[in-house]
Amino acid sequence: MKTLIVYSSLTGNTKLVAEAIHEVFGPEAGLFPVETAPSPTDYDFVAVGFWVDKGTADKKAQEFLKTIEGKPVALFATLGAYPDSEHAADSLKNAAAFLDASNQLVGTFICQGKIDPRLIEQFKKMPGDHPHAVTPERLARYAEAAKHPDAGDLQAARAVFTDIKIKLLQAAGEK
Numbered sequence: 001m002k003t004l005i006v007y008s009s010l011t012g013n014t015k016l017v018a019e020a021i022h023e024v025f026g027p028e029a030g031l032f033p034v035e036t037a038p039s040p041t042d043y044d045f046v047a048v049g050f051w052v053d054k055g056t057a058d059k060k061a062q063e064f065l066k067t068i069e070g071k072p073v074a075l076f077a078t079l080g081a082y083p084d085s086e087h088a089a090d091s092l093k094n095a096a097a098f099l100d101a102s103n104q105l106v107g108t109f110i111c112q113g114k115i116d117p118r119l120i121e122q123f124k125k126m127p128g129d130h131p132h133a134v135t136p137e138r139l140a141r142y143a144e145a146a147k148h149p150d151a152g153d154l155q156a157a158r159a160v161f162t163d164i165k166i167k168l169l170q171a172a173g174e175k
């Protein structure tokens with residue numbers, strides 16, 4: 001099964017998850033930053049990773065997602081919000097909407113990733129009525145995000161993608 005793993009990562013969080021997923025598929029799988037990703041045409045399975053930007057895939061990942069046709073696709077992502085939040089689920093859903101209907105979404109993984117401290121500094125300057133104004137809850141979430149992705153997240157990503165790999169190989173064998 002020719003596998004392509006493409007990730008978009010500004011500060012390295014999503015890259016770490018991509019590398020963990022790459023371990024599942026082995027050295028023969030392609031692992032590329034989105035900036036140098038090949039065309040997905042020649043691959044049997046495509047995994048695309050992105051950092052959540054305003055509740056959806058970041059722009060570079062969006063553009064790559066639009067190029068995929070007729071493939072099983074899995075999405076993985078990192079974000080500042082909690083992974084079990086509605087925002088996380090919506091971000092995955094919004095990203096999946098960039099996929100052509102000829103693809104099949106076969107799985108997703110999302111975990112927290114440390115937020116760029118410069119962004120937090122900007123939030124701290126915002127007036128109290130601004131949607132990004134800091135509150136004790138938000139500061140606690142940023143502090144939690146700062147610990148991720150951790151070893152548990154990377155292990156969870158490997159587990160999700162091991163499952164996906166087994167299912168895809170079974171499906172290929174049944175053909």
Ligand SMILES: Cc1cc2nc3c(=O)[nH]c(=O)nc-3n(C[C@H](O)[C@H](O)[C@H](O)COP(=O)(O)O)c2cc1C
Pocket residue numbers: 008009010011012013014015050051052053054055056078079080081087112113114115116119
């Ligand atoms: C400009 C910008 C916008 C962001 N928007 C969101 C967002 O809408 N929701 C969220 O949960 N996290 C958001 N984040 C946090 C990032 O998604 C998170 O830190 C991610 O792990 C960064 O991944 P990377 O290290 O691979 O670039 C944003 C970060 C930046 C810099």
